[in-house]
Amino acid sequence: MIDAFRFEQKHGKSRVRVGRVWRSGDGTDSFAEWSLDITLFSDCLAAYVNGDNSDIVATDTMKNTVYVKAKECAEALSMEEFAIELGSHFTSFYKQVTAATIKIMEKPWERLYVDGQPHKHGFKLGSERHTTEVTVKKTGAVSVTSGIEGLALLKTTKSGFEGFIRDKYTALPETRERMLATEVSASWRYSFGQLSSIGKPLHFNESYQNVKKVLVSTFFGSPEGGVYSPSVQYTLYDMARAVLSRFSEIESIQLRMPNIHFLPVNIRSKDNPSIVEFKDDVYLPTDEPHGTIEASLSRSRSRM
Numbered sequence: 001m002i003d004a005f006r007f008e009q010k011h012g013k014s015r016v017r018v019g020r021v022w023r024s025g026d027g028t029d030s031f032a033e034w035s036l037d038i039t040l041f042s043d044c045l046a047a048y049v050n051g052d053n054s055d056i057v058a059t060d061t062m063k064n065t066v067y068v069k070a071k072e073c074a075e076a077l078s079m080e081e082f083a084i085e086l087g088s089h090f091t092s093f094y095k096q097v098t099a100a101t102i103k104i105m106e107k108p109w110e111r112l113y114v115d116g117q118p119h120k121h122g123f124k125l126g127s128e129r130h131t132t133e134v135t136v137k138k139t140g141a142v143s144v145t146s147g148i149e150g151l152a153l154l155k156t157t158k159s160g161f162e163g164f165i166r167d168k169y170t171a172l173p174e175t176r177e178r179m180l181a182t183e184v185s186a187s188w189r190y191s192f193g194q195l196s197s198i199g200k201p202l203h204f205n206e207s208y209q210n211v212k213k214v215l216v217s218t219f220f221g222s223p224e225g226g227v228y229s230p231s232v233q234y235t236l237y238d239m240a241r242a243v244l245s246r247f248s249e250i251e252s253i254q255l256r257m258p259n260i261h262f263l264p265v266n267i268r269s270k271d272n273p274s275i276v277e278f279k280d281d282v283y284l285p286t287d288e289p290h291g292t293i294e295a296s297l298s299r300s301r302s303r304m
């Protein structure tokens with residue numbers, strides 16, 4: 001308490017960017033490019049209240065630490081592991097730091113293939129991005145979430161929207177035939193809660209790829225038959241449930257799925273009532289406005 005006020009504070013360095021190459025004996029290079037946001041929760045009240053900086057970890061030092069730790073990581077590792085490493089460092093190295101939150105976004109560099117063959121040192125930029133947010137407390141409590149952003153998905157059929165509220169403001173026709181397009185953002189939380197309970201080796205990159213596969217295959221259904229979506233809401237819930245049923249190490253998942261509309265094109269004039277008549281073929285792609293559907297699904301904590 002300061003006087004009659006309640007005060008909370010944190011400080012950190014945002015958008016610290018690092019690229020790391022790991023070189024193997026046979027000339028195959030691995031590469032990762034990360035952008036980090038570091039936040040420290042620390043006892044440095046005097047800095048705010050008295051102008052006394054003696055308990056401040058400089059944000060410039062936080063930035064340097066990223067490069068030191070990147071250098072020290074001699075083997076390729078996931079950014080979740082790197083975030084755990086950094087969070088553990090800040091909370092154990094500085095007596096003032098009670099907790100650290102490390103967020104990382106990975107730029108989607110993918111190994112390039114030339115004539116079907118993986119290139120040893122060539123990469124190209126993909127689309128969706130892997131993210132993580134890790135909080136480490138001095139006590140050793142840890143929370144790890146991983147996520148995906150910008151996963152753009154579209155299907156040309158097997159989607160509809162019917163039976164919704166109709167009132168004097170409603171113009172949208174009911175349909176069982178429409179396009180469905182979205183850009184999925186997801187984040188999921190792993191269930192381990194203590195640094196000591198995280199087994200080695202860690203498989204965060206593999207888990208990320210597996211969760212992405214389940215999200216995508218649930219959205220689309222089988223290659224031949226697909227799966228009918230009665231709404232974005234239903235499909236989102238199906239995707240969330242599929243992830244929790246497949247991966248016991250995941251405690252909860254949050255999904256945000258904009259409904260990116262493709263509007264039927266009908267063009268008519270006074271003289272010509274069907275210059276273009278829509279027959280589930282010609283659409284107007286739009287960015288905005290778009291629907292926004294979001295939800296989170298967690299395991300119930302009650303035990304049988």
Ligand SMILES: O=c1[nH]c(=O)c2[nH]c(=O)[nH]c2[nH]1
Pocket residue numbers: 161172230231232233259291
């Ligand atoms: O899947 C949908 N969910 C909605 O909530 C909604 N609202 C709307 O206009 N179209 C759709 N589609």
